[in-house]
Amino acid sequence: MENKDPSRKTVIGLLDIYGFEVFYVNSFEQFCINYCNEKLQQLFIELTLKSEQEEYEAEGIEWEPVQFFNNKIICDLIEEKHRGIISLLDEECLRPGDATDLTFLERLEEKMGNHPHFVTHKLADKMTRKTLERGDFRLLHYAGEVTYCVVGFLDKNNDLLYRNIKDLMCQSKNDIVKECFSSMDPDSRRRPETVVTQFKSSLQKLTEILMAKEAWYIRCLKSNESKQSGQFDEALIRHQVKYLGLMEHLRVRRAGFAYRRKYDVFLKRYKPLCPATWPHWRGVAADGVEVLVQHLGYLPDEYKMGRTKIFIRHPRTLFATEDAYEKCKHELATRIQAKYKGYRAKGEYRKQKEAATKIESCWRGTQARKEKEKRAWAVKVIKKFIKGYMTRGQAKNTDNSEYLAFVRQNYLNRLKDNLPKTVLDKTTWLTPPAVLTETSEMLRKLHYRLMVRKYVRGITPQKKAQFQMKLITSSIFKGKKDSYPQSVAHPFADSRISEEDINTRVIQMIRNERIKYCVPVIKYDRNGFKPRQRQLILTQTAVYVIEEAKIKQRVLYTSLKGISVSNLTDSTIVFHITREEPKQKGDLVVQCDHLFELLTKLCVIANKQNAIKVVQGSINFEIQAGKGGAVDFSTGPEPMVYKAKNGHLMVVATRARTR
Template sequence: MIVTLSETLDFRDFVLLDAHNSETAFLDNLKKRFTEDLIYTYIGTLLISVNPYKELDIYTKKQMDLYMGVNFFELPPHIYALADNVYHTMLSEANNNFILISGESGAGKTEASKKILQYYAVSCPSSTLLDTVRDRMLMSNPVLEAFGNAKTMKNDNSSRFGKYMDIQFDCQGDAVGGHILSYLLEKSRVVHQNHGERNFHIFYQLVEGGEEDLLRHLGLEKDTKRYKSHSPGECSNVSSINDKNDWKTVKNALSVIDFDANDIEHLFGIIASVLHLGNVHFDGDTKGYATLNTNAALRWVSKIEAKSEEVKLVLSPFTVDHAIYARDALAKAIYGRAFTWLVNRINESLENKDSGRKTVIGLLDIYGFEVFSVNSFEQFCINYCNEKLQQLFIQLTLKAEQEEYEAEGIGWEPVQFFNNKIICDLVEEKHRGIISVLDEECMRPGDATDLTFLDKLEEKMGNHPHFVTYKLADKKTRKSLERGDFRLLHYAGEVTYCVVGKRRRKNTSQMSVNLRNMFSGFQNLLFYMIYSFSIGFIDKNNDLLYKNIKDVSALGVATQFKNSLLRLTEILTAKEAWYVRCLKSNDNKQPGKFDEVLVRHQVKYLGLMEHLRVRRAGFAYRRRYEVFLKRYKALCPATWPHWKGVPSDGVEKLVQHLGYQPDEYKMGKTKIFIRYARTLFATEDAFEISTKIETCWRGVQARKERDRRAWAVKIIKQLVIIS
């Protein structure tokens, strides 16, 4: 009988595609599963998720119950299976774990993160205190989405900031707290959006869903088109978004997270002030200075009153362009600092004050690789972040895996892969990288321009294989470049960045001294705290401090972002890694459509084929001999209850007793390596059976002891009566 390729596909784990190691077979399997609404597939323990752009009935409470406590490969691939396996690994090994969710914008990263969080909320033990913690964790999602997500051309609910969340568990496996770190909020969206895009959701939710009394108090009208900060996108209404319903969800979520009514009122007052700022318009006088053509919008902004009864009027001779820049810088600063304050308040509500030992599961949902028709500073930072995460993936799953086999004396055939360290160095290297050059140019006197920044880049890295400009390009490439552009050859593909506006305005993002000084006079304590906390004036007890303001101001935005990424990398490398790779099925958000060219590109740049080859050539599981022996020693008479010899000898006795075949495992210098997941799961099943038998035996013994004592008490009572 002849079996065709199509008949052998539909594998739930790509590692099982032994006869078909090609990219074509990989894509065929993905596509076949996708057409049957099977959007999840494994590569070992790595989960691939393909966005179907439609609702699937696979996230019910019944589905959650089905996956609780079940071995990873017993049921079809699912986000719940991964979440459950991470949870039980954390419990059994008492170590910290993290789940890295990656993929392009619109691939489904945020939804995957929400599904994992919802699973833990349902599956973990319950009590009144724990329910409060879990409710706050869940309710943090709609709040952060409202203030940090927006509609883009690629995604109606795109995260415009990066989020890392630690979920803290006690030794019983109860979720007892959490902590959120946020990265690089896209503040420029507050004042400008590309055509077909929107500002952050909260602005539309407030205007469309806000109660009449609240809107009247804030000076707002139920018409988002009246606010010029929304005008560039010309996309206020989106069929997939219900701003009125989302407003109710956010207000309820804020109360669950323990925001009081006063804070909520002031918070929305600040959001309204940003809307009014966008309507402040300038005209030029005969001398070229900016003048206000109307002060109606400014009057609403100034409802945040000064502390002093004496109002000082400061006149600054700005040009119209300079005045617009100052206005926009103020709006971005207010919103950015409000977001920082919001995250800190959520963290306060999630904080666990118990000093007992805790383990954590981290969730990293961070912006995907972005390529637009015009790519500016934000895309540069976002794509640099993706380079760093790809480098981490390489270090933890490809490079480290091969180095471990070598260190343990395990023979195998090395897998070739592209190491993107060369690109990370191009961006972040001290004194030579793009970010260092950008900071140098920002600190130069007034003669420095965006184009002198580009000249400096060409001077320092003109021979780099991943960097090209109009001046450095050959004739063919030059046709696709402007004189103010530079192009980076990222691991995920080529991206051309526009230099104009990148140097001073976006990397420094500083307000004028007059605007900074103005904040010290605000009576609204929340507004004052929002501004002060984010630049280091105030600690948790609201005590005034002075924490190196000059140093904070001197650091460019890109350098601050680079430093925060380095700290994030340190956090992640201290934990055991798990991966969800999200893929877009098509660029048009069309249900059921599988664009093979687009998916192939994502498979290639996410390194999925290299990961598959490593998993095939390597071993699914490895543990130190002491840990393996401690867990499974009860399965072998020779190792139970105590093995007195060398741990490696005990493990060898144990696996021989269990019937491991020579091709199923290897003995390293300090660890046992098990090639197939099925081998480990058979061992785990035997362990669970033995544990149940032991539990039953203990129960029987306990009942016997209880009956014996009851019988003894009965006899004693009878003797007492007789006597």
């Protein structure tokens, strides 16, 4: 760039480099470009370390060696004299004989076979060999691996200008072209340098110029390949960051001290964090910084004090300090606000306190007057209540009318919350006061009638029929037979034997009579009292005793003169039968588990309520004309039925359970 001040001999130069080139096929041109980038990367590292070291020396900070990848080994591999790739390429171009690109590759394999950054198809292992052609060699650059094809290397390196063309260039009227060829001696008979040697010399001069200058770096990144705004290709950015060596630069900078700042600047920013430095530090800035970092708790290896600057090693230390500063700013602002608000609020409070005191005094006076009136009224009410209580037994008058009204209301309210829930509950009705005795009795009757009405309305026809039969059972057995109370809770069934379980022949024989009820029973023989399993069927006109397919006995309801049962818990029934015919069998003795159900059904069907008798002790029955028998009843620990020694049927029942 042009310098307009003649007194200052300064130069500003701009070096524009794109970076590494890695194509699908890389040849001689890519080799030269990548070699240039290797040299510039080496220069970049040296300049970076140099600037860091100079600043540390100027501040009196001890320089600590930084571990980083030094690509000098790759540069030596390419440019070392007599052993580098460039030297071997020039030898192959200049030597007599039949030199080819493949002989050049063989020469490289011979000289560099053990180098860690060089590999060919011949030198590679089995896995790497699959990625290399026989005419390729691979260099491990600092930014990655690049595979070069040796085809054309010798021809491109020997690309020399003819002498007449050089003479023509020297006669050019363009100053730049003429300057480029002016150094060439037209009379020189030396062999011209090869392309790669010229490139190496030019790069060496560029390096010397850069080393003599103060270098500043501008790293440009291409966000996407399509050159459009708003698109960010992460993979492309990562690739450029890697090839530009930015990570190495950051590692070099962070390996030393990540942050450095002059004492006065550092103290001015962070002095609120320490009470000793806030709000003003009266001494030297360096001493104030030392006090500040001691208060913040910096460890000795986290910072260094230079001549004019403080050096902080780790970013996390600075981040913690900055976070504390951000928090402190809010606290300082809060303190200022609190002081100002306190001042304003204090004056406002005084005014409000005076006003509140006046309002309170007026309000308390008003409340006291109201309270006085309430107490006076309460005294009158209590006096009247006590007088009413004392005259509660007298007739209603002006003295006890309010008390009696209170008593009535209180009793009715308590009665409302304690009404009986069921018809059978006769004990929960509250005892009324004397003035409400008659009213309480009327309310009690009404309430029970209402509960009975609700209960009756909720009864189904089936349940009603059950109750009617239970009522008949109660009229016959209640208070007479010991097992009756236990039977009340068990509902009656329509039949205990279904028609499918009755023999079809029996059904055909009694088909003219409608079957009303069936139940299994045990029949005892009249002679010997041997038990027999039978079915007892009640029809419209008669009782049938069935043995499988046979009708063992038919007893018309008209010939049934009585039914006897004991007063104990047994289930024995004796049917007394009128002997109208000579062949008519005698009385029937059976045992039925459903005694109350059977006899109730029989009473309903045959209208024999008055024929059932509950007997104590023994029941006599007729076996045949002129011959009789008896059933004796007693109690014991277990129920039994057997023939006694006196020839009677002995029935032992268990004792009735008492509640």
